[in-house]
Amino acid sequence: MRTIQRTQAFDRAQLRDAVAIAAAMVAVGASFGAITIAYGLPTWVPFAMSTIVFAGGAQFLAVGLLAAGNPIAAVFAGLLLNARHIPFGLAIGSTMGTGWRRLVGTHVMTDEVVAFTLAEDDPARRRRTYWLMGITLFTSWNLGTALGVLLGSAVGDYEALGLDAAFPAALIALILPSLRDRATRIVALTGTAIAVLATPFLPAGLPVLCALLGLLTLIRFGRRRES
Amino acid sequence: MLLTAILILGAGTYTMRLGGVLLRERLTLSPGLQRLLPMAAAALLAALAGTATLMAGSGFAGVARPAGVAVGALLAWRKAPFVVVVVAAAAVAALLRLAGVD
Numbered sequence: 001m002r003t004i005q006r007t008q009a010f011d012r013a014q015l016r017d018a019v020a021i022a023a024a025m026v027a028v029g030a031s032f033g034a035i036t037i038a039y040g041l042p043t044w045v046p047f048a049m050s051t052i053v054f055a056g057g058a059q060f061l062a063v064g065l066l067a068a069g070n071p072i073a074a075v076f077a078g079l080l081l082n083a084r085h086i087p088f089g090l091a092i093g094s095t096m097g098t099g100w101r102r103l104v105g106t107h108v109m110t111d112e113v114v115a116f117t118l119a120e121d122d123p124a125r126r127r128r129t130y131w132l133m134g135i136t137l138f139t140s141w142n143l144g145t146a147l148g149v150l151l152g153s154a155v156g157d158y159e160a161l162g163l164d165a166a167f168p169a170a171l172i173a174l175i176l177p178s179l180r181d182r183a184t185r186i187v188a189l190t191g192t193a194i195a196v197l198a199t200p201f202l203p204a205g206l207p208v209l210c211a212l213l214g215l216l217t218l219i220r221f222g223r224r225r226e227s
Numbered sequence: 228m229l230l231t232a233i234l235i236l237g238a239g240t241y242t243m244r245l246g247g248v249l250l251r252e253r254l255t256l257s258p259g260l261q262r263l264l265p266m267a268a269a270a271l272l273a274a275l276a277g278t279a280t281l282m283a284g285s286g287f288a289g290v291a292r293p294a295g296v297a298v299g300a301l302l303a304w305r306k307a308p309f310v311v312v313v314v315a316a317a318a319v320a321a322l323l324r325l326a327g328v329d
Contacts, residue, residue, distance in 0.1 A: 013308075020310040024317070045229060052237035062236060071232035078236045082243055084271050089247020091268035096248075106244040115272050118265060162320030164279070165292045169299025169316030171276040176303050178269050191270035192277035199278050200285040211274030212267055 018132055021112060022140035024166050029144020030155040032059055037149055039067035050145040054107065054138060058082050061204060081205035087212065088114045095123075095130050108134030112167075115174035183218060190214035289329050295320030 029050065036046040041063060049059045058078035065074035088109060095117055096105025116133045120126045148155050158164065179185045191214025198207040256264075280296040281288055299316030307315075323329070 017309045020313050024313065042229070045233070048230070048233050049237075052233055053240055055240055058236070058240065062232075066229060066232060071228055075232050075236050075239070079239045079243075082240045084275075085240065085243045086247040086250075087264075087267050087271060089244055089249075090251045091264040092248070093251040094248055102248060103245070106248055107241055109244045111272060111275055114268060118268055118272075159292075160321060160324060162291070162295055162317035162322075162324070165295030165299065165320035166313045166317040168276040168280040168292075168296045169303070170309070170313050171272050171279075172296070172300045173303035173309055173312045175269050175272050175276070176300075178265065179273075184266050184269050187266045188270045188273035192273045195274035195278050196281055199282045207278055208271060208274045211270045214270045215263065215267060218263070218266075 014129065014132060017116070018136045021133070021170060022136050024163050024170075025137055025140040026144035026147065027155075027158050027161060027163055028056065028167075029141045030148035030151065031144075031158045032056070032063075033145040033148020033150075034152050034155050035060070035148075036063045036067075037152055039063060041067055043149060046145050046149055047142075050142045053078070054141065055082050055110065056141070057204075077204060080203060083205060084111075084208055085109060092117055092126075092130070095126050096134070097127065105130065105134065108138045110134075110137060111171065112137060112174075115171050119174045119177060186217050187214040190217050291320045291323040291329050294323055 032050070033046045036049075037043065045063070045066070049062065053059055053062070055078070058081045061081055062074040062078040065071070065077060088111075089106065092109075092114060094102055096102055113130060113133045117126050117130045120129050175188070179188060188211075191211030194213050195207040195211040198210050202210070251264075276296075280293050283289070283292075295316040295318075298319045299312045302315055303309075303312045
C-alpha cells in the first residue's frame with residue numbers, strides 16, 4: 001500500500017513537471033509555426049519539420065536559411081546544431097528500451113528529455129521519465145506548431161512571455177543535483193565558460209560541443225589524486 | 228528542394244540520435260569512461276543553458292533574460308519545485324521587458 005502511494009506521488013510530481021515544460025513548449029512551438037508562415041514558406045513546412053526533424057533550435061535556424069533560399073546551408077547548420085545528440089545518446093544508452101522501442105524512442109530525444117532522464121537514478125524511473133517527457137514534448141511541440149500556423153502573428157512573441165528565460169532555467173534546475181559532484185561541477189562550469197566565450201566566433205552548434213573540452217580538467221584532477 | 232532539405236536534416240538528426248545510443252551498446256567501456264559520459268552530458272547541458280542565457284546570436288543577450296534565469300537558478304538551488312523555477316524565470320524576464328528593461 002505504501003509503495004503504491006509513493007509511486008503515485010512520484011508520478012504526480014513528474015506529471016506536474018511535464019505539464020509545466022509542455023505549456024512552454026506549446027508557446028515556443030507556436031512561435032516557430034507563426035515565424036515559418038511569416039517567412040512565406042508553404043504551410044506544410046512547419047508541420048514536416050516539427051514531426052520529421054523535431055529539434056527546436058535546429059528548426060528555427062533552418063527555416064531562416066530555407067526562407068533565404070539556402071537549403072544546403074540549412075541542412076549543414078541544422079546538423080551541426082544537432083551533433084550534440086551523439087554524446088547524449090552515448091550518455092543515456094538504451095534507456096528507452098530495445099527493438100522498436102529504441103527505434104521510435106530515439107526520435108524524441110531532446111535536450112530537455114536527456115536532462116530529465118539523467119536527473120533520475122533508478123533504471124525503471126529513467127525509462128518512464130524518458131517516455132513521459134519524450135511523448136509530452138513531441139505532442140506539445142507539434143500542437144504548438146499547429147496553433148502558430150493557424151493563428152499566425154496573433155500568437156505573439158514568446159520572448160514577451162519570458163519563455164526564453166524559462167528553458168535555460170529548466171535545464172539548470174535539472175542538472176543542479178549532478179553538479180554536487182565536484183569533478184562534474186568543474187567539468188561543466190569550465191565547459192560552459194568555453195562555450196560562452198566561443199559563441200561570438202564559431203557557427204551555432206560548435207560552441208556547445210566545445211564544452212566537451214571541459215573534460216580535460218579531469219586530467220589535472222587525476223594527477224593530483226596520484227600525487 | 229524544400230522537402231529534400233527537410234528530409235536530409237531529419238534523417239541526419241535521427242541518425243545522430245540513434246548512432247550515439249547504438250554506439251553505447253557496441254562499446255565495452257571501462258568504469259572510468261562510463262563515469263565520463265554523464266559528465267560530458269552535464270557539460271553539454273550546462274553549456275546549452277549558459278549560452279542560451281547569456282548570448283543572443285553572437286552578441287550579449289541583454290538584461291531581462293539573464294536576470295530571469297538567475298532568479299530561476301537561485302530558486303532551483305534553494306530546492307524550489309521545478310514548476311516554480313520555470314514560472315519565476317519567465318515571469319521575471321517578462322516583467323522586466325514590460326517595464327522597458329530588455
